[in-house]
Amino acid sequence: MAPLDPVRERAILDATLELLSEMGYDRMSVDQIAKRARASKATIYRRWAGKPELVVDVICNRFDMDAPRPRDTGSLRGDLAELVRCLCETAERKHTLIMGLSSTLVSNQELARALRAHLPSRDLSGVEALLVRGENRGEPARRADTARLAAVAEALVWHRLIFVGPPLDDAFVVEAADDVLFPLVRAWAERPVEQS
Amino acid sequence: MAPLDPVRERAILDATLELLSEMGYDRMSVDQIAKRARASKATIYRRWAGKPELVVDVICNRFDMDAPRPRDTGSLRGDLAELVRCLCETAERKHTLIMGLSSTLVSNQELARALRAHLPSRDLSGVEALLVRGENRGEPARRADTARLAAVAEALVWHRLIFVGPPLDDAFVVEAADDVLFPLVRAWAERPVEQS
Amino acid sequence: MAPLDPVRERAILDATLELLSEMGYDRMSVDQIAKRARASKATIYRRWAGKPELVVDVICNRFDMDAPRPRDTGSLRGDLAELVRCLCETAERKHTLIMGLSSTLVSNQELARALRAHLPSRDLSGVEALLVRGENRGEPARRADTARLAAVAEALVWHRLIFVGPPLDDAFVVEAADDVLFPLVRAWAERPVEQS
Amino acid sequence: MAPLDPVRERAILDATLELLSEMGYDRMSVDQIAKRARASKATIYRRWAGKPELVVDVICNRFDMDAPRPRDTGSLRGDLAELVRCLCETAERKHTLIMGLSSTLVSNQELARALRAHLPSRDLSGVEALLVRGENRGEPARRADTARLAAVAEALVWHRLIFVGPPLDDAFVVEAADDVLFPLVRAWAERPVEQS
DNA sequence: GGCTAAGCGAGACGGTACGTCTAGTCTTCTT
């Protein structure tokens, strides 16, 4: 058993994940985690420097952060709305966690970096596919920068969460898609920007 | 002295503001605030329901949240970059505070609302002026939705802060302006969206 | 309430005293004391540097350390046995506490001094009276050094506790009185030693 | 190597003995013993039931508990002082250990018995010789109960350690010999008590 | 000009989480 037992680690991460959703970040105590995982606090602190580090690890390793893949709705505008909807879904899940952690993140840049590395939907293929479908339909989707489109969509969602708060309703989704993303994609298609 | 002494209130807000920048939100304790303000904790809790409320009050009343007014650079693209630069400046100041508070904001929607009411640059006249100048120059700035433009710009800045972190460098500013905001304004000018 | 509230102090000392006899020194935890006294651990640690200091205080202030006064049995030998019996009674009560503390006392001489100051039966008048009674009966009790007699008696009792252990039976009491204390008192009476 | 290796046992006892004098009983941890003896904790716990048992074993087997034999000083009074001096020497060495153990001894009578079996100077021949020498010199040493004399002397020394604390100075030695032991021996010689 | 009401500084209090430490058990790998 000399190397840190992965079974125990798993149990601790599981317990943390459960409690995280049951109580939220700051009402969840390390003692509770230990009790639920039938682990000793020493076992927890042998692995993680503290509660925030543990939770970041949970987020990175056991939390499903990938947005669901946007479905084909038959039109570019519809697909963009669908994209925003998917991002909303994920962001609302992440939001609580990140907000709970953020007071720590501010004074712990190393931790912040670790978390950020796992935040974005690494998988851009959904957005890519959306643009390809649009192009195939003859819609003005060519040359759009996939990553930038995803970033702008994500930015709109998070901005809304921070400045207006949940819930993210359908009106917001449609506005974001129709008034920002769609015009933007069209603009890129017509006068492409030099890719950076 | 029967009504709550405004002098004491001021001293407490000042002390809080100082400590907030010296230590950050969560390493700052109420006892420290009391000591620095030569006030009793009772005096603090007679006015504010708790530490988060106090800090929100600091932000609302003693924290200069208004973005500096973007200057005229002679071109729409330049003005947009200038706008983003101004937003960056403000956002970086706000960022730390909001992140420190956010674990509380999640479970205290009332507080969140209070804070949000003071977050946005209420003053959109700078953005308005920017668009007017563009229009006067014959640039494609007509019919752009002032509030929406400001929101998108702000969204880009905050997204960057959350997902990449400070500092907000010049490359980011230029990209945001040239690759997103400028195409967007042009798109709006050419095929205006129905205002919501 | 500014000065440390004596009511709380009392409650804590009481709770400690109770738990001390219920569980013994080392199975008693500070958390238990706090819970029983309906006090916070902070309140305890504000007053005492730690568990040993608290217990020493209990012993000094709330523990009745005085031996019962030996009764008149009608003879010097009987009175001496009675004295030993009284000392046994007290010592057996003290024994557990001192033994529980002693691992700390070894490495904390300051604490040891505090405890020692409260250990001896300060009241020697019982022993004094015993000797006077003997003298009045014409028994050889003159000139005996009261303090020294008490010390020898006490030494015999503690030696027995340490080297043989409880319980202190009647045979021991009689032997101590008849074979040591009585001969000693007689010897002092016949050829008094120069008092030191 | 199949039978529990006596070499390892020896190493563990040695390490314990060293640490015992370096740090005292309660600041010495089992992990430290293991590390110093280059042994595993399992190896320790395979042989001894716990830390107290181990230490008792050290005391019984590797600790020289016997008082040095009192030398002939040419007079009974001098010999008695010499006896007390020898007891002091041993007691001061034992004192720390016993005090460190005592919190355990209280709640573990079996262990207490094991320790007690090794505590007294089993070898009474030194005391016996002392009395014989006195008798041969014509001093009043006849019929004295060797074991009881040793016990009283020992009692005086331990009482002093407990109630006044180390160090045991020369004044104490002389007083104990001249004011208690010598009168007592003389009294026994003149009116012998029936041996119990 | 006293009386009352309330704010005030000071700081103890209950509660609770944190992170550290130790004792004693158990597992895995090495020799």
Add this chain to the structure above:
DNA sequence: AAGAAGACTAGACGTACCGTCTCGCTTAGCC
């Protein structure tokens, strides 16, 4: 097959912080 290495459970310890409360003192406003 015994031993070294060291991870494990359990739980006590002492610290820090929050928000409440109680003291006296001082001040303001009203009779």
